[in-house]
Amino acid sequence: MRVLTSVLWVALSLASMTRAANSDPAVAAGDPAAGGSGKDTIAGTAGGAFVVGISPFLDSAVKDAVYRGLVRLIVEDLPLNTRLEVYDAFNLQSITRVSIPSAKVFNSPKTRANQFALPIGEIKQFLARDNAKPSGSKTGFDGAIRLPQFCDFLAQERPTHDGSAKLPLLLIGSPLYQDAREPGFSMVDGYFPSDGHLRASREQSVFGFNPGEGSSRGLLVYWAYFGDPWMNDLHREKVARFWALYMERRGGRLASFSGDLATVMGAFSSEAPGRSAASNGWLADPLQTRPEMLRVGRNVQLVDWLTGDAPPETSPPPPSQMVGPLKIGIRWKENIDLDLYAAPRRDAETLFFQHPRSPEGYYFKDHRSSPGREYEFIEFESPVDVRNVRGFVNFYGGSCPGGPRGEVRIEFLNRIYRGTFAIASPQGNQGRSGPSQADYWTQIPVQEILGINEAAPQAASAPR
DSSP states (O other): OOOHHHHHHHHHHHHHHHOOTTTOHHHHTTOGGGTOOOOSSOOSOSTTEEEEEEOTTOOHHHHHHHHHHHHHIIIIISOSSEEEEEEETTTTEEEEEEEEOSOGGGGOHHHHHHHTHHHHHHHHHHHHOOOOOOTTOOTTOTTOOOHHHHHHHHHHHOOOOOSSSOEEEEEESOSSOOOTTOGGGOOOTTEEEOGGGGTSOTTTOTTOOOTTOSOSSOEEEEEEOOSOOOSSHHHHHHHHHHHHHHHHHTTOEEEEEESOHHHHHHHHHHTOOOOOTGGGTOOOOTTOOSOOEEEOOSSGGGGHHHHSSOOOSSOOOOOSOSEEEEEEEEEEOSSSEEEEEEESSTTSOOBBTTBOBOSSEEEEEEOOSSTTOEEEEEEEEEEEETTTOEEEEEEEESBOTTOOEEEEEEEETTEEEEEEEEOSOSBOOTTOOSGGGGGGEEEEOHHHHHTOOOOOOOOOSOOO
């Protein structure tokens, strides 16, 4: 990272080419008619506050650009009679604060550079640190921000408000939520939250809300990220859509969302209002009621084995070897909620909607709104012994006279095996387990479907 004096010299040089601040009193005073900034009045912000939240885990390659941008923001772009608060948006700690007086002399970048050298130095020191990532952090942790907790933190900092204006918030870091303490809500590797999180309580989801809680002032969020953290374009859209709906649920708006830092910072300093979620065609799905993490595929072909035409009626021969990657999926027609559970062996982690990742694989749910198009699957990307794989289906919610029935498909060693399942109960049980809940569950006969002569595990009411 460049030294402080070098960066300030660059910022001041740029300012001198665009403003004659030291030679023309009219420009120094911010008189629009004389070509000045005209920013000595505040429009849109309550109390003239601006907030910046930075990840402490930014890649070192982007820190210089972040530093330069923040210096320019302080010495040039912020209006008079405003204050800037800069925070660590993961650890929820203050980095520094700057208050820009209403005195016209502070239209001069040189004056600001001299007066605010200390807080600028504190930003420099924060960015210069090489912060250790929390234990248990996985791939994709660079730039992590804990937005829900940061919103709560800002709400506690501002217990009262008049509700008339939104607080501009610049976020610098990854838009993919990840917290080693709550791995089930990670957005890396193609995951994104269902709309059910927007209706959930905070006890059910980190993205949930409790009655009476929320930000004390709506936030106008400008989010700058770096690189390409997305699995594909669909993943980017799903995450952007969720954050837009989430911020509006909190009374705010996602005003800017881009991998271009300069564009986002320009929108932030000008308080560009951005577009509402509805104007982008994003509305919460009323049929998504459960808080679960969904996953986009790498491409359309990823689920063709499950959603394409049914394989021939003649079953493929049993596999010639017992160990390899495996996918298991279920399909059904009724407009009901069924859940797939699977584990590679008895002592391994069980994958399902509340535990979508494990060392062996991941859970995928395609939540559709119309009957006959529902499916979900679990993929064991690490090789598993098919003789030990266990699978279950639970009737979670809805009503189905006679009990649900559906199809099981298993892909193993490039062959697709097909079976069926049936559940006795005509209604769901919200995922409850135990001996009295056996009618709401059925075990998938994995070994029988594959045609191998291995005894399946004993039936159980739930794979807990």
